[in-house]
Amino acid sequence: MNDDIIIISDLHKYFGQIEAVKGVDLNVRRGEVIIIVGPSGSGKSTVLRCINHLELPTSGSVTIDNVNLEDKDTNLNAVRAEVGMVFQQFNLFAHLTVLENVSIAQKLVRKRTQAEANEISMVQLERVGIPEKADAFPIQLSGGQQQRVAIARALAMNPKIMLFDEPTSALDPEMIKEVLDVMLDLAKGGMTMVVVTHEMGFAKAAADRVVFMDEGQVIEIDEPEVIFSKPQHDRTKLFLSKILQH
Amino acid sequence: MTGPEIQAQPDESWSSSWREFPWWLVAIFGFLGIMAILVITQPNYREAFNFIVRGIGVTLYTTFVAFGLALILGLLAGLGRISSNTALRNIATTYVEFIRGIPTLVLIFTVAFVIVPPVSEGLGIDNRFISPNTRAIISLAVIYGAFLAEIFRAGIESISKGQMEAARSLGMTYGQSMRHIILPQAIRNISPALGNDFIAMLKDSSLVSVLAVRDITQQARLFAGSTFRFRESYLVLAFLYLTMTVGLSLLLRWYENRIGKNQR
Numbered sequence: 159m160n161d162d163i164i165i166i167s168d169l170h171k172y173f174g175q176i177e178a179v180k181g182v183d184l185n186v187r188r189g190e191v192i193i194i195v196g197p198s199g200s201g202k203s204t205v206l207r208c209i210n211h212l213e214l215p216t217s218g219s220v221t222i223d224n225v226n227l228e229d230k231d232t233n234l235n236a237v238r239a240e241v242g243m244v245f246q247q248f249n250l251f252a253h254l255t256v257l258e259n260v261s262i263a264q265k266l267v268r269k270r271t272q273a274e275a276n277e278i279s280m281v282q283l284e285r286v287g288i289p290e291k292a293d294a295f296p297i298q299l300s301g302g303q304q305q306r307v308a309i310a311r312a313l314a315m316n317p318k319i320m321l322f323d324e325p326t327s328a329l330d331p332e333m334i335k336e337v338l339d340v341m342l343d344l345a346k347g348g349m350t351m352v353v354v355t356h357e358m359g360f361a362k363a364a365a366d367r368v369v370f371m372d373e374g375q376v377i378e379i380d381e382p383e384v385i386f387s388k389p390q391h392d393r394t395k396l397f398l399s400k401i402l403q404h
Numbered sequence: 405m406t407g408p409e410i411q412a413q414p415d416e417s418w419s420s421s422w423r424e425f426p427w428w429l430v431a432i433f434g435f436l437g438i439m440a441i442l443v444i445t446q447p448n449y450r451e452a453f454n455f456i457v458r459g460i461g462v463t464l465y466t467t468f469v470a471f472g473l474a475l476i477l478g479l480l481a482g483l484g485r486i487s488s489n490t491a492l493r494n495i496a497t498t499y500v501e502f503i504r505g506i507p508t509l510v511l512i513f514t515v516a517f518v519i520v521p522p523v524s525e526g527l528g529i530d531n532r533f534i535s536p537n538t539r540a541i542i543s544l545a546v547i548y549g550a551f552l553a554e555i556f557r558a559g560i561e562s563i564s565k566g567q568m569e570a571a572r573s574l575g576m577t578y579g580q581s582m583r584h585i586i587l588p589q590a591i592r593n594i595s596p597a598l599g600n601d602f603i604a605m606l607k608d609s610s611l612v613s614v615l616a617v618r619d620i621t622q623q624a625r626l627f628a629g630s631t632f633r634f635r636e637s638y639l640v641l642a643f644l645y646l647t648m649t650v651g652l653s654l655l656l657r658w659y660e661n662r663i664g665k666n667q668r
Contacts, residue, residue: 212569239575249570253589262584263574308570315574 163188163319163350164209169218171204178204180374181218186319191351193361193382196371197397202354205371206323209352210241223318239267242312246324248304250296250311256283257292260311268315275314282310286340302333309340320344322353358402362386370394432650439643452627452636456644459623466541466619467609471602473545478552483582485557496553503550509611515543516615540612548605555597559590592663599656603649610645620644 164186171179179201186192194202207213209220211227211234220227222237251259260282261275270278283289286306288299296304305325312320322341326334338360345351345364355361361368361382368385370378372393378385386402389395442449484496503511516539524531563586571581591598613622620641628637 210573212573235572235575235577237575238573241573243570243573245566245570247564247566249564249566251567251570251585251589253592263571263576266580266584267575311574 161187163223164352165219165221166205166209167219167221169205169208169220170216171201171208171213172216178374179208179215182371182374182376184369184376184379186350186352187366189348189350190366191345191349191364192353192367192369193365194352194354194369194371195356195358195361195397196369196377200371201374202369202371203323206321206352206354209319209321210238210243212243235267239263239315240318242309242315242317242320244305244308244312244320244322244325246327248296248301248308248328250304250307252296255293255295256288256299256307259296259307260314263311264314278314279310282314283307285313285343286310287336300333301329302336305329305333305337306340309337309344313344319350319352322351322355324354324356326355326357356401358386370397372397432646436643436647436650439639443640443643448633448636449640452624452631452633452640455627456620456623456637456640459618459620460644462537462617463606463609463619463621466537466544466612466617467602467606470541470544470609471548471605473541474548474552474605475598477545477549479556481549481553482556482560485553486560500550500553503547508547508608509614511547512540512543512611512614515539515546536615537612537617540609540615540617544605544609544612547608548601551601552598555594555601556590559594559597560586562593563589595663596656596660599652599659603652603656606648606652607645 162185164184166182166184169179169182170177182201182205184192184205194206196202204213208215209222211220215228222241225232225237227234227237250256251262254262257276257279260279261270261272264270264275264278265272268275280289280292283292286309288303288306291299291303291307296307299307309320309325325341326337329337334357338357341351341353341360342364351364353360353364365382367379368382369376370385370389370391370393378389378391378394380390384390385394386398389398439449443453444450481496481499484492485500487493487496506514516536520534520539520542521531524534560582567585567589568581571585572578576584609619610621613619613625616622618626624637624641628634631637
């Protein structure tokens with residue numbers, strides 16, 4: 159049990175009358191890379207956003223590193239500091255420079271000094287390959303660069319887990335690779351990752367397990383070789399035939 | 405579509421600069437210039453000016469202090485309007501809708517004579533010690549707080565939800581996210597609207613003369629009443645307000661241009 163850093167059990171989420179997530183169970187082991195795939199509207203992003211309670215589950219529970227998020231005494235902010243998140247729309251803070259983007263939460267949440275925060279920020283910006291943009295504003299960067307800054311911002315908090323919500327969906331095709339390369343490095347480095355994506359090549363290369371979701375439910379979880387070459391369920395087969403056929 | 409059809413005009417530089425030229429500014433500066441000459445050369449106008457201008461300190465003090473308080477009230481009420489807490493949200497909405505539905509003059513009387521006495525007694529202060537000017541400032545602050553609340557609310561709502569989500573996902577509290585991420589961006593967006601309300605408040609500060617506060621409007625009324633020089637009194641009064649508001653509004657246009665350029 160201690161090996162499972164994320165335990166999602168019987169997760170339900172309603173938006174008004176619509177049940178977006180219909181009882182999802184998912185355990186993620188420490189250091190594991192999980193890729194969630196599925197048609198749009200299948201609830202995969204909602205499951206991801208429930209992991210750090212950006213979206214509050216209607217029922218069910220999420221446990222992160224043995225801390226139950228449904229427990230009233232749980233400090234959600236402390237849990238979120240341990241769980242980095244990268245968004246489809248990057249969501250860099252528009253009024254702050256790249257360096258400030260990466261360092262602000264370190265100072266406010268981790269209580270690091272300006273100097274410590276800047277130093278760690280520069281290390282992370284080196285890691286994602288754009289230290290020279292430290293003083294630029296987000297609007298001056300390309301989409302791929304913005305997304306790499308967003309990854310650096312999350313990593314600077316030294317998270318135990320990284321969540322990616324369709325990190326390349328808003329990018330121009332030529333910029334997708336630079337972001338996926340950073341993510342692949344991260345996966346090889348042993349980071350626990352949960353990634354919602356449509357990049358099947360990345361899923362094959364990085365995933366320990368692939369989760370296929372449809373209509374708010376987990377249909378199938380297996381190693382990428384199995385999911386992509388001999389899926390067990392018809393819905394998985396149908397989905398894969400739609401996206402892999404060109 | 406009704407109205408005349410817009411013809412594509414050949415964009416000749418002389419005609420376009422002719423059309424774009426700020427003639428309205430020439431007219432206003434013309435009026436201000438004529439008034440300045442009258443004040444300098446005509447004893448009647450000079451006398452009126454010297455008497456009325458004594459209230460300028462009260463006008464400016466009232467405006468600045470009331471606006472400062474209104475900013476605080478407006479921010480709190482604006483945050484209340486978007487709060488997920490039902491009680492807070494309803495208290496803030498009640499305040500805003502109440503104030504917006506009642507004329508400014510009526511509110512000034514109500515706050516000064518109906519609300520201030522029991523509240524001050526409740527706080528253990530003899531309400532006779534609360535000067536008319538203090539009551540005027542409280543009234544204006546309460547009224548403008550409601551207007552500013554809507555501006556703050558709109559400003560906060562203009563910032564994409566992703567900014568708050570990103571901040572919260574990093575472990576920042578709601579308060580930290582508001583203060584360091586949302587409000588700096590929101591305030592930048594609403595600063596022109598805040599400036600407009602500041603100008604509006606400068607003008608509405610004239611209403612406090614009904615409480616016998618000796619601002620420039622009250623000074624003008626006193627001067628007109630004692631000398632029967634109505635024309636001089638009120639033209640000089642208009643001249644003073646217009647000088648301040650036009651100056652502020654030009655400053656605001658310059659500032660808007662500057663942030664417009666910075667935002668690319």
